[in-house]
Amino acid sequence: MSDRYRHGPDRILVAEDDQDARRYITQVLAGRAGFDVTTAPTAAATLDLLRSQRWDVILTDIEMPGMTGLELLSEARLLAPGTPVAVITAHATVSNAVGAVRGNADDFLEKPLRPDDLVSAVRRMLALRRADGQRVLAIGAHPDDVEIGAAGVLLAHRAAGDSVSILTLSHGARGGVTDARAAEARKAAQLIGATLHLEHMADTRIPEGDPTISAIAAVVRDEQPTVLYTHSLHDVHQDHRNTHRAAMVAAREVATVYCFQSPSATTDFRPSRFMDIDAQLTGKLAAIDAFASQTAVRDYLEPDLIEATARYWSRFADGRYAEAFEVIRDGAAGPAAGDRAGISVGPARGRQLAEGGSYATA
Ligand SMILES: [Zn+2]
Known part of the structure; x- marks a missing residue:
């Protein structure tokens, strides 16, 4: 549980x-x-x-x-x-x-x-x-994964009146004191306005089968998400890849599924959906800053890198800052939520990566 x-x-x-x-x-x-x-x-x-x-x-x-x-x-x-x-x-x-x-x-x-x-x-x-809004679930292996990859778009969902939940599978023991990181995860979720589900899996040892699939399935049953964000398969961290694989099984009925970018993503990470987060960048930085015990030791949490990454992806979007996503499934639900939030999730802009941006999920 x-x-x-x-x-x-x-x-x-x-x-x-x-x-x-x-x-x-x-x-x-x-x-x-x-x-x-x-x-x-x-x-x-x-x-x-x-x-x-x-x-x-x-x-x-x-x-x-x-x-x-x-x-x-x-x-x-x-x-x-x-x-x-x-x-x-x-x-x-x-x-x-x-x-x-x-x-x-x-x-x-x-x-x-x-x-x-x-x-x-x-x-x-x-x-x-x-009843009106989207129900959004974001799944990450460790505290801060979801925030780095998708905090901007999650804040946009909240602004649009959608409900947002975050499932974090581990307390990230390898990366610091577990109690402190759990408290930080709660603070970050609070800043986003999300309900947090925090699991107790062993950091670096998250399996792609059970109990990961069951843990995700339980939260999917509870929250009934219409939109899902999770790790990309194109990532050097095994926990991230296994979280992705388990989510693909446990959330196979969710209509819209996007994969976010982690600092450990490989050059095979090929997004085809770019969402403006101009209005959310400050909030995203605040959510990441909640991981204070990590910001001192982890280069990838430095605000200038977060900002520069968002600035870079904006070349495929409309605004100055964007988050980038691979598309697994694009049900009718996703774009509507995005449009209401003022984020560009219509047909991908700029260089449309066509089918190359997504990949089979069998
Ligand atoms: Zn991670």
């Missing part, structure tokens, strides 16, 4: 100028239902919080000082794409403005708000979001 770490309670942002209403909503959603609630009293504070943090649900009063309900809603759509927004109004009016807001919101709540109604509205929106 792997250890499982949720990234904490669902985070609710409440934009509300009335102090009593703020207090009441917090009491109900945090006190009773256990959500992580943050309130903002003005439009400016709301926009700051939308820009700087990730939210699972947004509740907003229809008129905030300095902004109309419709303006606030469209800003929220822009800054937190994929995040459900419910609009709260003091009394149901029939004005065009209210109608427009109602048409654009995911839910529309009328004051007075009964506690049960408020909680169930938030739960409904969380379910809506989960």
